[in-house]
Amino acid sequence: xxxxxxxxxxxxxxxxxxxxxxxxxxxxxxxxxxxxxxxxxxxxxxxxxxxxxxxxxxxxxxxxxxxxxxxxxxxxxxxxxxxxxxxxxxxxxxxxxxxxxxxxxxxxxxxxxxxxxxxxxxxxxxxxxxxxxxxxxxxxxxxxxxxxxxxxxxxxxxxxxxxxxxxxxxxxxxxxxxxxxxxxxxxxxxxxxxxxxxxxxxxxxxxxxxxxxxxxxxxxxxxxxxxxxxxxxxxxxxxxxxxxxxxxxxxxxxxxxxxxxxxxxxxxxxxx
Numbered sequence: 001x002x003x004x005x006x007x008x009x010x011x012x013x014x015x016x017x018x019x020x021x022x023x024x025x026x027x028x029x030x031x032x033x034x035x036x037x038x039x040x041x042x043x044x045x046x047x048x049x050x051x052x053x054x055x056x057x058x059x060x061x062x063x064x065x066x067x068x069x070x071x072x073x074x075x076x077x078x079x080x081x082x083x084x085x086x087x088x089x090x091x092x093x094x095x096x097x098x099x100x101x102x103x104x105x106x107x108x109x110x111x112x113x114x115x116x117x118x119x120x121x122x123x124x125x126x127x128x129x130x131x132x133x134x135x136x137x138x139x140x141x142x143x144x145x146x147x148x149x150x151x152x153x154x155x156x157x158x159x160x161x162x163x164x165x166x167x168x169x170x171x172x173x174x175x176x177x178x179x180x181x182x183x184x185x186x187x188x189x190x191x192x193x194x195x196x197x198x199x200x201x202x203x204x205x206x207x208x209x210x211x212x213x214x215x216x217x218x219x220x221x222x223x224x225x226x227x228x229x230x231x232x233x234x235x236x237x238x239x240x241x242x243x244x245x246x247x248x249x250x251x252x253x254x255x256x257x258x259x260x261x262x263x264x265x266x267x268x269x270x271x272x
Contacts, residue, residue, distance in 0.1 A: 034074040041065045077252060083141070091141040092148035096157075101187045107173035109184040110161045111191075112138035114147050120154030125199040126228070127156040129189050131209030133234075135177075135263050137161035142206070156199065160188050160209075164267055171271050179208065179239055182216040186223070189216075193226065203230040210235030 030036060041063055046052045056062060072078045096114040103109055120126050128150055132143050138159035147157045161169070163184055164176030177184070192199065205213035210232035217223050217230055236242045246257035 032075060033072060033078070035071075037074050039065055039067050091144050094144060094148045094151055094157075096138065096147075096159075099188075099191065101184075101191060103173070103183060103187060105173050105175070107163060107171070107175060107184075108169070109163060109187050110166065110169055111184075111188045112159045112161065114151055114157040114159070116154045116156050117151045118154050125156070125196065126154070126202060127158060127192055127196060127199045128202045128204055129185075129192060129213075130157060130159045131185050131205040131212050132159065132162065133207035133209055134260065135162060135165050135267055136206070136209075137165045139166070146204075155202070156196070158188055158192050160185050164271055167270065176267065176271065180211065180215055182212055182219060185212055185216055189223070199226070201227045203227055204233070205231070205235065206233045207235065211237075 044056075044062060068074050072082070094114050096112040098110055098112050101109040101111075130143070130146070132138070132140060136143065138144075138147070138161055143159055147159060150157050162177035164171055189201070189203075192201070203213045203217065205211070213230060214232055214235070217227065246253050246260075248254060
């Protein structure tokens, strides 16, 4: 009877399995959060010039070591997911006027115009002409946040709505936005130049928008008139090489490819 009441000890192999499982979980956490990635200052590639030296002097942040938030700050996936959720709650809602432009082929281009909420630090009239990322528009959270900050610092903002991206704007011609078409962005810039002849321009493009604004400025010398500078954020430089990269499973790239493709399909099917 006493033998039956004795507690049966688990075999040692079970403890080994538990340790292996814990080690595997820790490895996945470290790998997913990029905790082993060292912090470092940004790598700067530039030509030595008066403008470059002025920018480095004016923006000391460019040469400082970037220290991200603890634990989750080194993971781009978590940063993206957190902003996707938190941005819906805390994102500002700047007020602007929607403008409609009829293109030569009958397409209806739209952009939103936001007036500055304070005087610019230079006392000048400066307008940011902004081109969002793929399938994006002025109602996206990151655009609203950017515009709100720019307004408060004295900038007028004009934000292009990519052709077909807004669900409540019907297409009036058999085409939507593409990877390299600059027609709608050019029409918006021309409107700003004519409406505000005294304003200077800061050209800003995000992701796909970075390709469009750089292409626009390079298409004609006249397109660079009254442009103080151009800022391209997270621009992809080669569509063909990017396509190969997005087909890889490493760093969940193929998952993002699926999300972007699904978004494009929804836009196309909506307008069919």
